[in-house]
Amino acid sequence: xxxxxxxxxxxDFLKLAGVGGAGLLIGSTGVGGSILASQYFAxxxxxxxxxxxxxxxxxxxxxxxAQKHIYFxxxxxxxxxxxxxxxxxxxxxxxxVHLMNGEFVKELGDNKMLPSPDxxxxxxLDANRLSLTFGISPSFFEKVGLNKHKPELLKDLPHFPKxxxxxxxxxxxxxxxxCSDDPQVNFHAIRNLIRVAKGEVxxxxxxxxxxxxxxxxxxxxxxxxxxxxxxGTGNPSLHKQSELDKYIFIQDGWAKNGSYLVARRIQxxxxxxxxxxxxxxxxxxxRYRHSGAPIGKEKEFDTFDPxxxxxxxENLIEKESHVSLAKASKTNLLRRSYSYSDGINSQTGxxxxxxxxLSFQKSPEQFNKIQNKMGAVDxxxxxxxxxxxxxxxxxxxxxxxxxxxxxxxxxx
Ligand SMILES: C=CC1=C(C)c2cc3[nH]c(cc4nc(cc5[nH]c(cc1n2)c(C)c5CCC(=O)O)C(CCC(=O)O)=C4C)c(C)c3C=C
Ligand SMILES: [Fe+2]
Numbered sequence: 001x002x003x004x005x006x007x008x009x010x011x012d013f014l015k016l017a018g019v020g021g022a023g024l025l026i027g028s029t030g031v032g033g034s035i036l037a038s039q040y041f042a043x044x045x046x047x048x049x050x051x052x053x054x055x056x057x058x059x060x061x062x063x064x065x066a067q068k069h070i071y072f073x074x075x076x077x078x079x080x081x082x083x084x085x086x087x088x089x090x091x092x093x094x095x096x097v098h099l100m101n102g103e104f105v106k107e108l109g110d111n112k113m114l115p116s117p118d119x120x121x122x123x124x125l126d127a128n129r130l131s132l133t134f135g136i137s138p139s140f141f142e143k144v145g146l147n148k149h150k151p152e153l154l155k156d157l158p159h160f161p162k163x164x165x166x167x168x169x170x171x172x173x174x175x176x177x178x179c180s181d182d183p184q185v186n187f188h189a190i191r192n193l194i195r196v197a198k199g200e201v202x203x204x205x206x207x208x209x210x211x212x213x214x215x216x217x218x219x220x221x222x223x224x225x226x227x228x229x230x231x232g233t234g235n236p237s238l239h240k241q242s243e244l245d246k247y248i249f250i251q252d253g254w255a256k257n258g259s260y261l262v263a264r265r266i267q268x269x270x271x272x273x274x275x276x277x278x279x280x281x282x283x284x285x286x287r288y289r290h291s292g293a294p295i296g297k298e299k300e301f302d303t304f305d306p307x308x309x310x311x312x313x314e315n316l317i318e319k320e321s322h323v324s325l326a327k328a329s330k331t332n333l334l335r336r337s338y339s340y341s342d343g344i345n346s347q348t349g350x351x352x353x354x355x356x357x358l359s360f361q362k363s364p365e366q367f368n369k370i371q372n373k374m375g376a377v378d379x380x381x382x383x384x385x386x387x388x389x390x391x392x393x394x395x396x397x398x399x400x401x402x403x404x405x406x407x408x409x410x411x412x
């Protein structure tokens with residue numbers, strides 16, 4: 001890490017040690033000579049409007065009620081020493097707490113002779129329920145020389161039938177997911193996190209996305225994707241610890257309480273979909289468009305029965321419907337996806353729009369199993385193309401006084 005970053009860290013230190021004592025002193029971690037060896041980490045502010053806590057058992061942005069907007073970025077790193085990586089994640093810890101408090105990463109300052117310490121486009125905005133989620137990929141372990149600590153389950157995803165992946169949206173070493181109710185808050189967070197790591201990280205790919213929410217009887221309804229169907233109905237219940245343990249969070253080792261994240265940039269062929277009759281659209285998912293109920297049932301959360309029959313004893317739901325195939329895989333995962341719309345494909349004159357599919361699971365095998373089941377037979381395949389892909393290990397949640405990735409990096 002450059003002198004500049006150490007200097008920045010020193011200014012963080014001085015500021016946090018100042019009036020108000022916003023930080024917490026932690027003991028020396030043995031990073032030779034660096035001011036970061038005894039760093040103050042910022043704290044979550046109490047009683048702040050629209051704030052989600054940074055510290056907790058799990059990272060924010062996984063079980064957090066989904067916000068309206070996402071900015072997802074994938075970074076590549078140069079070859080870095082573990083000690084530099086540690087410094088970068090310590091800085092990111094501090095910055096993330098400030099950003100999620102609705103603060104600037106540093107005071108804006110008024111020295112007209114210097115670049116602004118924070119880029120400043122959130123002046124006047126609150127935290128907008130910002131969550132920040134950090135993940136590392138198999139290639140990260142390789143580049144940092146930590147291969148022997150890479151969990152066995154963290155491997156590049158296999159090739160799936162029908163994949164048409166574009167290198168421009170695939171791979172990378174680190175992902176940062178920023179979600180909030182304001183697109184500028186997300187962009188500001190990512191921009192400033194990257195800015196402080198300049199020289200160490202480069203941007204590989206990014207995707208902004210959105211979801212719209214409707215409230216009914218005091219409850220937020222399941223959002224609809226760009227095919228107009230409710231998307232997220234069959235997710236595990238986030239209110240049951242048993243479901244979190246069974247499907248979402250890693251249960252042991254240094255990555256305990258972390259989660260594997262699969263990111264897929266999936267183009268949705270809206271023009272083809274829009275030429276398709278509603279009955280066929282519903283048959284594609286095995287659910288009704290309006291209510292989201294399983295075919296043959298009435299309400300969104302009624303049990304999905306793939307073998308439900310009509311009065312003549314004929315199957316009402318096709319075996320190749322998207323949900324029937326997902327059910328047949330006998331596993332599940334947490335989907336926290338966002339729609340995207342990126343203008344048009346100039347070669348075809350069609351929308352470049354779709355789903356930034358994001359799933360959190362305790363093992364990538366859950367995703368592989370479902371995706372393989374859907375394979376070449378899912379009725380939905382006619383209307384979608386997988387264009388981008390990434391697999392990341394989202395780090396465990398951080399306790400006050402600790403930093404992101406501490407259970408991994410503190411071995412050094
Ligand atoms: C491999 C995992 C999955 C991919 C990739 C995927 C893409 C994808 N899905 C939709 C729309 C819907 N999916 C729905 C349900 C559903 N999908 C998956 C997995 C993947 N989807 C699962 C595990 C489930 C839940 C099955 C269950 O147990 O009930 C639905 C129905 C409503 C819901 O439960 O969310 C819709 C609609 C799109 C448009 C898409 C790619 C662009
Ligand atoms: Fe799906």
